[in-house]
Amino acid sequence: MTTIGKLRGLTRLADDDGHFTMVALDQRPPLIAAIAKAKGIAQDEVSFADMLAAKRMLVQALAADASSMLLDPNFAVPAALDILPARTGLIVTLEEHRFVDTPGGRFSRSIDNWTVEKIRRIGGDAVKVLAWYRPDASPEVLEHQKDYVRTVGAECRRHDIPFVLELLVYPFPDSADHTTDYVESPDKRAELVIESVREFAKPEYGVDLYKLETPLPGSQLPDYSDTPESKAAAAEFETVGSICRTAGIPWVLLSGGVTPDQFGRVLTYAYAAGAQGFLAGRTIWLDAIQSAFPDEAKVLSMLKADGKQRLARLTELTLERAKPWRFPEQDRASFRREGAFAAAYA
Numbered sequence: 001m002t003t004i005g006k007l008r009g010l011t012r013l014a015d016d017d018g019h020f021t022m023v024a025l026d027q028r029p030p031l032i033a034a035i036a037k038a039k040g041i042a043q044d045e046v047s048f049a050d051m052l053a054a055k056r057m058l059v060q061a062l063a064a065d066a067s068s069m070l071l072d073p074n075f076a077v078p079a080a081l082d083i084l085p086a087r088t089g090l091i092v093t094l095e096e097h098r099f100v101d102t103p104g105g106r107f108s109r110s111i112d113n114w115t116v117e118k119i120r121r122i123g124g125d126a127v128k129v130l131a132w133y134r135p136d137a138s139p140e141v142l143e144h145q146k147d148y149v150r151t152v153g154a155e156c157r158r159h160d161i162p163f164v165l166e167l168l169v170y171p172f173p174d175s176a177d178h179t180t181d182y183v184e185s186p187d188k189r190a191e192l193v194i195e196s197v198r199e200f201a202k203p204e205y206g207v208d209l210y211k212l213e214t215p216l217p218g219s220q221l222p223d224y225s226d227t228p229e230s231k232a233a234a235a236e237f238e239t240v241g242s243i244c245r246t247a248g249i250p251w252v253l254l255s256g257g258v259t260p261d262q263f264g265r266v267l268t269y270a271y272a273a274g275a276q277g278f279l280a281g282r283t284i285w286l287d288a289i290q291s292a293f294p295d296e297a298k299v300l301s302m303l304k305a306d307g308k309q310r311l312a313r314l315t316e317l318t319l320e321r322a323k324p325w326r327f328p329e330q331d332r333a334s335f336r337r338e339g340a341f342a343a344a345y346a
Contacts, residue, residue, distance in 0.1 A: 002248075002328070004345065005160030006208050010250070011327055012089040012125040013162070013209070015067040018324030020209075020252045020277025021315045025058050026072035026093040026128070027281050029181065030257070034290040052079040054293055058285050061303035063088050065311050070128055070279060073114055077122070091164055091279075092124040094152060095131075101180060103173055104138025108148055116155035126162040127152065128211070134169050135195045146199070153206025164279075166211040166254065167196045184256050190215040190236045197240055201247035210251035211279045214266045215240055218258040224268040234269055241273030250325050255280035260310045264317060271321035278318065284310045 002010075014020050028051075035050050036043045052075060059080035063069055068089025071077050077092065084090060094114060100107040108131050119127050131149050135142070149165065156163035169188045171178045177187065193215040200207055214221070215236040222229045244251045253270045255263045255278070263283045267275070285307045292298035335341050 002208065003157075003160050006156075006162045007327055009089075009125045009162040010208060010325065013068040013091065014089075014277070014325055017319070018276075018326050019067065019315075019318050019322055020250070020279065020325065021067045021311075021318055022070065022089075022091070022252065022277065022279040023058075023062050023066040023068075023284060023311065024070040024254070024279050024281035025055055025076050025285075026070045028072065028075070028097040030282055030286070031055075031289065033181075034286055035293055037290045038293040048075075050294065051075040053296070054289055054299075055079040056083070057293075057296060057299050057303070058289075059083055061288075061300050062285065062307060062311060065308055065315070067277075068125065070281075073111060073118075081122075089125045090123060091126040091128050092119040092122070093128050093130075094119065095129045099132055101173060102138075102141065105134065105141030105145075105172070106132035106137075106170055107141060107144050108132055110152075116152065116159050116161065120159045120161050124161065126164050126209070127156055128164040128166060130166040130168060131200075132170050133167050133196045133199075134192050135199070136192070146205075149200060149205050149207075153204075156208070157206050162208040163206055164209045164211055165200055165205070165207045167193070167200065168213055169193055169196065184213070184217060184219070184258070188213075188217065190239075194236070194239050194243070197243050201243050201249060203247075207249055210244060210249055211254050212240065212251050212275075213254055213256055214270070218256060218262050218266045221262070221265045221269065223265065224272070234272060237269045237273040241270075241275065245274060250276045252277040252279050254278075255283035257282045257286070259283065260313070264314070267314065267317055268321065271318070271323075274323060276322050276325045278314055280314065284314075 032043050032046045035046045055076040056079045064085050070091040072093040094110050096109050096111045116127050129152050153163050169185045169192045171185050171187050260283050288299050288302035
């Protein structure tokens with residue numbers, strides 16, 4: 001049974017109707033690349049001040065229209081926590097973006113000096129971890145990744161804060177299209193995504209909300225229809241949805257850098273399978289940063305004209321097609337005397 005603290009946290013992440021219309025601003029390498037492109041400099045020349053400025057612009061422009069925002073503690077939190085609206089939920093990243101890439105797979109770890117307890121102490125409504133995962137990685141990698149997620153889940157239980165788990169398939173170093181960029185893996189297969197979801201749906205990991213990639217390449221999905229191709233794609237999404245329903249874990253979709261139109265198709269399939277929202281980043285704001293940064297006026301103008309409209313269209317689609325998440329009705333009859341709830345809440 002999900003605890004009161006976790007349920008209250010999930011409520012904070014959703015809008016008043018129970019839909020998760022969330023914006024991700026914890027990106028580090030993708031934002032560095034966008035800033036470098038905009039300024040015409042090498043990525044290693046992007047400064048700390050550049051990152052702070054870009055993150056603040058994004059919060060300033062988009063936060064009021066998001067049910068919650070995902071911020072990282074190294075850049076986004078110090079840049080813009082003071083201007084995050086009171087009603088906008090706060091998800092905070094735990095994992096370090098500098099993963100260890102080995103022939104057998106990727107090892108995830110937490111940001112130095114950063115913990116679940118600290119996220120709770122700064123007022124975070126949820127903890128997010130990206131775990132690079134593919135079921136065909138080496139036994140050593142699989143055990144490490146499982147232990148890492150299990151440990152974070154235990155800490156989230158201890159501090160009674162929701163655990164948002166993001167899973168991403170990635171290419172092995174010896175694959176023809178290997179990349180360490182945060183892009184959809186060129187050798188991703190539906191079974192890799194599905195079996196990853198199945199593993200971490202087990203209660204031992206303590207996941208409260210899934211942030212998932214599409215089981216099929218987002219750029220290649222057909223329009224949602226009655227064609228055999230569309231039905232085959234829908235079946236893969238339904239398998240993901242069935243796992244989440246059985247486990248009682250709500251799920252949302254990440255954008256993975258696809259175009260807004262492509263992401264709209266992804267969401268259409270996902271909502272038919274029971275997803276309850278999105279946690280999207282680059283598909284909403286990337287163009288403004290890589291086209292106009294560091295000109296604050298131009299970035300904000302582009303976000304107002306384009307980014308906010310993209311977010312509004314995704315939100316409209318979500319309200320139209322996604323089933324909302326609801327705080328479970330409480331059994332008030334079980335508390336028959338003053339102090340009973342306080343005593344029962346361990």
